Amino acid sequence: MNEPILKTENLCHVYSAGTPFELTAVKDVNIEIYKGEILGVIGHTGSGKSTLIQHLNALIKPTSGAVLLDGRDINASKDSVRQARSRVGLVFQYPEYQLFEETVYKDIAFGPKNMKLSEAEIDERVRISAQFVGVEEELLDRSPFELSGGQKRRVAIAGVIAMMPEVLVLDEPMAGLDPGGRESIMENILTYHKKTGAAIVIVTHSMEEAARHAGRMVVLNHGTVAMDGTPEEIFSRGEELRSMGLATPVMTDLSERLAALGVKLPRTVYTVEQMTRALLELERGCRDAS
Amino acid sequence: MLRDITLGQYFPGNTVVHRLDPRTKILLVVLYIAALFTANSWASYGVVVVFLAAAMAISKIKLRVMLKGMKPLIFVIVLTAGLNLFYTRGEVLAQWWIFTVTREGIRSAVFMAGRIILLVMGTFMLTYTTSPIMLTYGLELLLSPLKKLKVPVHELAMMMSMALRLIPTLIEETDKIMSAQKARGAQFDTGNLLEKARAMLPILIPLFLSSFRRADELATAMEARCYHGGEGRTRLRVLRFELRDFAALGLGLSVLAAVIVIKRFSL
Ligand SMILES: Nc1ncnc2c1ncn2[C@@H]1O[C@H](COP(=O)(O)OP(=O)(O)OP(=O)(O)O)[C@@H](O)[C@H]1O
Numbered sequence: 001m002n003e004p005i006l007k008t009e010n011l012c013h014v015y016s017a018g019t020p021f022e023l024t025a026v027k028d029v030n031i032e033i034y035k036g037e038i039l040g041v042i043g044h045t046g047s048g049k050s051t052l053i054q055h056l057n058a059l060i061k062p063t064s065g066a067v068l069l070d071g072r073d074i075n076a077s078k079d080s081v082r083q084a085r086s087r088v089g090l091v092f093q094y095p096e097y098q099l100f101e102e103t104v105y106k107d108i109a110f111g112p113k114n115m116k117l118s119e120a121e122i123d124e125r126v127r128i129s130a131q132f133v134g135v136e137e138e139l140l141d142r143s144p145f146e147l148s149g150g151q152k153r154r155v156a157i158a159g160v161i162a163m164m165p166e167v168l169v170l171d172e173p174m175a176g177l178d179p180g181g182r183e184s185i186m187e188n189i190l191t192y193h194k195k196t197g198a199a200i201v202i203v204t205h206s207m208e209e210a211a212r213h214a215g216r217m218v219v220l221n222h223g224t225v226a227m228d229g230t231p232e233e234i235f236s237r238g239e240e241l242r243s244m245g246l247a248t249p250v251m252t253d254l255s256e257r258l259a260a261l262g263v264k265l266p267r268t269v270y271t272v273e274q275m276t277r278a279l280l281e282l283e284r285g286c287r288d289a290s
Numbered sequence: 291m292l293r294d295i296t297l298g299q300y301f302p303g304n305t306v307v308h309r310l311d312p313r314t315k316i317l318l319v320v321l322y323i324a325a326l327f328t329a330n331s332w333a334s335y336g337v338v339v340v341f342l343a344a345a346m347a348i349s350k351i352k353l354r355v356m357l358k359g360m361k362p363l364i365f366v367i368v369l370t371a372g373l374n375l376f377y378t379r380g381e382v383l384a385q386w387w388i389f390t391v392t393r394e395g396i397r398s399a400v401f402m403a404g405r406i407i408l409l410v411m412g413t414f415m416l417t418y419t420t421s422p423i424m425l426t427y428g429l430e431l432l433l434s435p436l437k438k439l440k441v442p443v444h445e446l447a448m449m450m451s452m453a454l455r456l457i458p459t460l461i462e463e464t465d466k467i468m469s470a471q472k473a474r475g476a477q478f479d480t481g482n483l484l485e486k487a488r489a490m491l492p493i494l495i496p497l498f499l500s501s502f503r504r505a506d507e508l509a510t511a512m513e514a515r516c517y518h519g520g521e522g523r524t525r526l527r528v529l530r531f532e533l534r535d536f537a538a539l540g541l542g543l544s545v546l547a548a549v550i551v552i553k554r555f556s557l
Pocket residue numbers: 015016023025043044045046047048049050051052293
């Protein structure tokens with residue numbers, strides 16, 4: 001396997017150390033993120049997902065352990081922090097609340113401007129990233145505060161994409177949107193992934209989305225990594241997931257129930273398409289046998 | 291981080307001090323301050339210190355936590371001590387350039403610095419052991435006689451408790467917005483004053499917007515639950531003085547009395 005672009009080594013983070021509110025949010029986490037992959041991060045509320053991902057671009061410093069970008073500690077110097085900030089893009093939960101500029105254009109340009117790019121480059125990046133997230137040209141001159149919630153979210157994501165990060169980390173990018181909105185934002189992210197080959201780390205509460213898009217998944221439980229593997233491996237451990245307060249995708253549930261009734265599907269399924277295929281295969285198998 | 295500020299914070303607990311009626315605690319602080327400002331000798335300061343130490347021990351508030359909270363005040367304390375040290379006339383002990391140290395100067399420097407430290411620690415005891423809600427409720431009850439003079443006591447208390455409630459939220463929000471802008475390469479600690487001020491805009495604008503939104507939502511939520519001011523409003527938890535409150539007040543009064551007696555007879 002190729003070298004990971006980003007990895008954490010025995011990462012620990014303690015909030016408010018030394019006060020009565022002391023809390024270990026992340027404990028001994030070792031994860032690796034490879035070039036061009038989509039990594040899903042799931043875990044119950046308060047399991048430390050947001051804390052973990054804020055380490056990935058040096059927004060939070062580890063209490064102990066390290067984060068390595070191309071093998072180098074990102075917290076080593078001011079310069080390495082700055083590098084990490086531009087190479088690892090982080091989209092926070094509800095990013096629309098961070099918009100502040102007079103126009104959508106200026107807001108998207110904020111990141112590239114901080115990277116000290118030339119005017120021409122900034123302009124190009126703004127237009128490209130607006131396209132990635134499906135924000136039309138006409139909107140660029142409007143005030144971001146006049147947009148709808150879903151549009152604001154897109155503009156905020158464009159603001160991070162405009163920095164053209166090699167690793168794009170998103171904290172529940174679809175939270176609070178309707179199914180149509182979720183679907184299309186996910187598609188925007190996938191387009192960015194395909195066109196640029198950037199690695200994507202996506203924190204989500206939706207097992208379906210994780211299952212459908214992620215090539216690999218990490219499950220956090222009380223600040224530690226409980227599982228790390230392909231969706232197939234992870235969803236085959238439904239009982240454990242449920243004991244951590246997580247659900248399995250509906251289709252996986254269904255296949256487990258079928259199994260209880262004596263209908264054995266050929267493999268683990270977690271999307272509707274896979275279920276359809278598995279059932280068709282099963283039917284064909286029966287027909288051939290008879 | 292911003293969040294680590296402990297000034298005026300509440301540390302939940304379940305000790306007798308925590309359970310005291312907030313009115314008792316406010317009155318105790320008043321008595322304590324009166325005693326502190328009456329005290330003028332080692333003996334009387336000793337009484338005050340013993341009282342504070344006992345309260346700290348019972349409430350399990352650590353000295354380290356208190357001292358940490360006092361950090362922002364170090365400058366004031368040092369300045370006061372310095373002024374008293376060099377500008378008090380009396381028996382000269384040492385002299386250097388324009389500075390003269392006198393026996394009386396040392397004494398008053400120690401007493402003044404001690405007074406400020408003890409004053410702050412005493413008020414910290416109140417906020418560390420009383421939740422903001424209880425604190426404002428206590429204040430409201432203590433000030434309620436002013437209602438006769440048409441002072442909107444309830445409304446003031448409500449505003450205060452909302453402000454107290456929103457401070458941590460605001461700090462949290464500031465933290466979050468700062469992180470988000472930092473993730474886009476914003477820098478807050480470089481450049482000259484004007485550049486630094488400009489760099490605050492990406493934080494201030496979202497912060498203002500969300501504060502207004504929050505205030506608006508809070509008002510709507512209150513109206514939806516029929517809030518109409520203090521008139522005829524009842525409480526979920528009604529405060530009643532218990533035996534321990536009388537005991538605590540008695541103790542506070544005797545501390546003040548002791549300090550007065552010591553001063554009177556210059557023991
Ligand atoms: N700035 C902070 N100061 C103190 N404690 C914090 C802070 N941020 C998070 N925590 C605590 O750390 C733990 C992990 O929080 P975190 O936000 O990483 O969880 P999460 O997995 O992202 O949860 P969610 O799914 O609800 O977003 C929680 O118990 C939380 O209360």
